[in-house]
Amino acid sequence: MDTAQRTIARVETKTHLGPDAQVDDKYVIIEPTRPELTDPFLVLSEDWFSSPGFEWHPHRGLETVTMVVDGVLEHGDNAGNAGALTTGDVQWMTAGRGIIHRELAFRDERAHTLQLWVNLPGKRKLTGTRYQDLLAARRPVIERDGARIDLIAGEVDGVTGPAVNEWPISGAIITVEPGRRLEHLLPGRDRAFLYVMDGRFTIAGRAVRAGQIAWSDPVPDAPVSSIALEAGDGDGRSTVMVYSGQPIREPVAIGGPFVMNTRVEITKAFQDFHAGEFGDIPRQARLKYR
Template sequence: MPEREISATILNEPRLVVRKFLARPQHEGLGAIVRRSIGRFELKYFDPFLVLDEFSVTAPAGFPDHPHRGFETVTYMLQGAVTHEDFEGHKGTIGAGDLQWMTAGKGIVHSEMPAAQGTQKGLQLWINLSSKHKMIEPRYQEMMSKDIAEAAQDGIKVRVIAGEALGTKSPIYTRTPTMYLDFTLKPGAHLQQPIPKSWNAFVYVLEGEGMFGSSKSLPVTGHHLLLLGSGDGLEAWNKSSKTLRFILVGGEPLGEPLVQFGPFVMNTQEEIDQTIDDFENYANGFEKARHWRSESALSLDL
């Protein structure tokens, strides 16, 4: 999609960085490596966000057949390609710059496996669903890189995955109100991006180094998660000689009780117990799991 040139935004109350984490590598799935920044011991939940992983997968490693209930997964590819399959009959391969937004709702079993040679890299974000949406029917949205809206201004480029930036909106539908923006800042660029005041928001740095919240803050480098405090938006500067790339994600807090058991996220322990029972007995949303296995699982004899 062609880039748009747009006028600058002025913030009245820029958000400051209140916490910073370095996401260190850990093993996950079948031989995959992830850098987990949300969903770890120090930050188990950042309402409405449950998990943020920067993953690195080389075949035959991957994420074979596994269930979900009660939230959405957002997979954004940075390098290589991954094939998704689920028991609703959805199957698709997403490559660098492509996006998959999956609503697990009342239940889904799916697999995510490498679809190219070498190492596949990307981000996966888990977004909680409100109690009224946890048991909705599963939904799957896929967007190719060429269809993701982009805009540019004064050395800033943004890919608008969800929400709005630089006057450009995403067509992705989000049950939990969410913004997901992929920014690239050239050396010397200065960004001011509005964020709804009531939302929680964070930055995850992909490459380069930047200053966030204050022009006097220390530069932050790749694989760091920055939690933002209160205010009406984010200010960021690239004062280095290299390109800065980061994602800015914000969402409306649900403010509801949270009980999580691995891939199941509900509001009460009773609901978690029921979910485990449903999954084990192929009921209440998991009926199709009884006879379904992904093609990748069959080929690996998993």
């Protein structure tokens, strides 16, 4: 089977938004302004928060993927899920037809998160809700010469990540030793992004540093594609978040926490939420201190 070499379409730098009523600091890495260029991904935000964080709020029509960079994230939803996630842990939530949840810093101390919004096709937007804790200690790790692949979703070397997806998505956190090189395989049909969390890389010949995101468009004629990652020289390892997914190629309408295909469907989502169709807002107590 021929493996096509991927190229980089563009490199962008995250945008600093600063503190607001919910967070101590915020950056936006993927903005939902041109969804046709990022399809099936809509938003990637980086947040630091202590109090209040993100109190009870609804979602419909998408999946949220939240990684704890450091600190402790307390979460809960009106389907009865609750718990705390620590450094490296990922929560994968399918909002589907409608869910109400919250994301707080445990003990109001500190949480630093990266949250990705993954779109769903119209026929799956009203699917049932699902919540998955993908704990770092339990995820499969693939060791290569000078590289470590922490697998979240999709398949690498015959190993499958633990995430169950409504739309096929590949996701991994890749750490590479200084000066070492890795050829990472992805489905050719996918659009991919590579967000450098630490250090610096040369990705398919383009220099990308921490805080920057590189985009690679689909290679539709190739079942399998490869993207070259080379870590920069220096004393520390470089880490990159890599996600890919097949473009959905449908209209996108975003209204606050809802993602549908039309504005009429957004209006209906707000009506359903206010009519109690998402269920009650929980009166769930905060997690007890240990």
